[in-house]
Amino acid sequence: MAHIVILGAGLGGLPMAFEMKEQARQTDTVTVISNAPNFHFVPSNPWVAVDWRDRDEIELPIAPILAKKGIAFIPVGAQRVDPEHNKVLLDDGREVDYDYLVIATGPKLAFDEIEGLGPQGFTQSVCHVDHAEHAKDAWMKFVEEPGPIVVGAVQGASCFGPAYEYTMIMETDLRRRKIRDKVPMTYVTSEPYIGHLGLNGVGDSKSLMESIFRDKAIRWICNAKVTKVEQGQMYVTEHDDDGKPKKDHVLPFKYSMMLPAFKGIDAVFGIEGLVNPRGFVLIDEHQRNPRYPNVFAVGVCVAIAPTEPTPVPTGVPKTGFMIESMVTATAHNIRAMLDGFNPTQKATWNAVCLADFGDRGAAFIALPQIPPRNVNWFGEGYWVHLAKIAFEKYFIRKMKKGTSEPIYEKIVMQAMGIMKMKDH
Incomplete structure (x- = not known):
């Protein structure tokens, strides 16, 4: 009999719980620990932020969904993970013992690394549904008295898709309100070029996104470090290809959304051998921590080295397809260890992304995510907008049912079919 604890109940944690329950033996217990009682579908946050x-x-x-599957749930945050003694210390003082631990917490949002950044400062965020609701309230005031927008991702950010998505969703919403002509828009990013995405680009993402931005009259600044944000203005230093300061910008704004850098959560930060200096969990090819072999990790909390050095630091995104494959590999590897065998399963680390632009959208497929790739494709069209809506409905329905049925493989097959039709 083993106790398997999953820390986190988001896009990685809940699917991990479902798959682990299916793989576990009848005598094993699966418990989920989360600092929130509810699951929210993070990819829909940009829609929430404009009241769509x-x-x-x-x-x-979360509780009733897990209860139906016989999975225990503790809606209390983790204060500290103690891998030396196989315990998770909770915020309410309780201790939870485990035989196997899967860390699936997602990141800590490092707004504090830049003065004035974030919902407690002067910019908005779409990283959490609470932030998205705050952004919506600010947006509704903004459209009554429009002005300049500054949007993008700061140095150290590792998830660029939502920044592009929210940029274009705002642009679409402004056109629908017939006030786009009153809103200059500037995209600020640590990426070395538009469409880099933390992945050294995917397919023709650079030229395609530049073309879209030109068509929509969106100015951009790349290789950018945000140094400070004040009420109504952002201080940005643009760097050259060698990483040397090139030009300082003071950008006025009436509304701003900037994605922050990510870090590991406080419960694991600084634990030698478990995490790297930024607090991301170190794993081997089987999702297992090298120092603590009964600790696994999936999702955004995992440490992945950048694909290449960039003039301004950028992180590597962990997209849904990659997370899905991490979850499956981890569940099978823990079952192998329960049966007395060594883990053998490896995540595929492929990437699929659907970014809605409000009336169109962009999609990319990178197989594998890190170059060189077997598939390296980027496309756009109205079909992506429809696919994103369908994906949202399907994933939420999947969580309600508590099923581990894979979804990203289906998306890949459908997208590959579209690619073949275009080729013909």
């Missing part, structure tokens, strides 16, 4: 979705449309209570 209500919070209750993308949020689900």
Whole structure:
């Protein structure tokens, strides 16, 4: 009999719980620990932030879903992981013992690394549904008295898709309101070029995104470090290809959304052998920590080295397809260890992304995510907008049912079919 604890109940944690329950033996116990009682579908946050979705449309209570599957749930945050003694210390003082631990917490949002950044400062965020609701309130005031927008991702950010997505969703919403002509838009990013995405680009992403930005009259600044944000203005230093300061910008704004850098959560930060200096969990090819072999990690909390050095630091995104494959590999590897065998399963680390632009969208497939690739494709069109809506409905339905059925493989097969039709 083993106790398998999953820390986190988001896009990685809940699927991990479902797959682990299926793989576990009848005598094993699976427990999920989360600092929140509800699951929310993070990819829909940009829609919430312009009032295209209500919070209750993308949020689900976790407890009844897990109870149906016989999975225990503790809705209390983790204060500290103690891998030396196989314990998780909770914020309420309790201790939870484990035989196997899967860390699936997602990141800590490092707004504090830049003065004035974030919802507690002067910029908005779409990283959490609470932030998205705050952004929506600010957006509704903004459209009454429009002005300049500054949007993008700061140095050290590792998830660029939502920044592009929210940029274009705002642009679409402004056109629908017939006030786009009153809103200059500037995209600020640590990426070395538009469409880099933390992945050294995918397919023709650079020229395609530059073309879209030109068509929509969106100015951009790359290789950018945000040094400080004040009420109504952002201080940005643009760097050259050698990483040397090139030009300082003071950008006025009436509304701003900037994605922050990510770090590991406080519960694991600084634990030698478990995490790297930024607090991301160190893993081997089987999702297992090298120092603590009964600790695994999946999702955004995992340490992945950048594909290449960039003039301004950029991280590597962990997209849904990659997370899905991490979850499956981890569940099978823990079962192998329960049966007395060594883990053998490896995540594929492929990447699929659907970014809605409000009336169109962009999609990329990178197989594998890190170059060189077997498939390296980027496309756009109205079909992506429809696919993103369908994906949202399907994933939320999947979570309600508590099923581990893979979804990204289906997306890849459908997209590959579209690619073949275009070729003909």
